[in-house]
Amino acid sequence: MAKMKKKQDLPTKTCPRCRKPFAWRKKWEKVWDEVKYCSERCRRG
Numbered sequence: 081m082a083k084m085k086k087k088q089d090l091p092t093k094t095c096p097r098c099r100k101p102f103a104w105r106k107k108w109e110k111v112w113d114e115v116k117y118c119s120e121r122c123r124r125g
């Protein structure tokens with residue numbers, strides 16, 4: 081039996097600006113708890 085990595089284990093949040101769900105990204109690995117918006121554009125509003 082081969083071990084498969086689950087791609088859908090990534091955590092997700094919902095952007096309060098555009099109301100869209102977004103998934104964890106590598107660039108957020110150290111600040112995920114602080115991430116609120118899906119993109120820089122949403123963050124700046």
Ligand SMILES: [Zn+2]
Binds near residue numbers: 095096098100117118
């Ligand atoms: Zn957004």
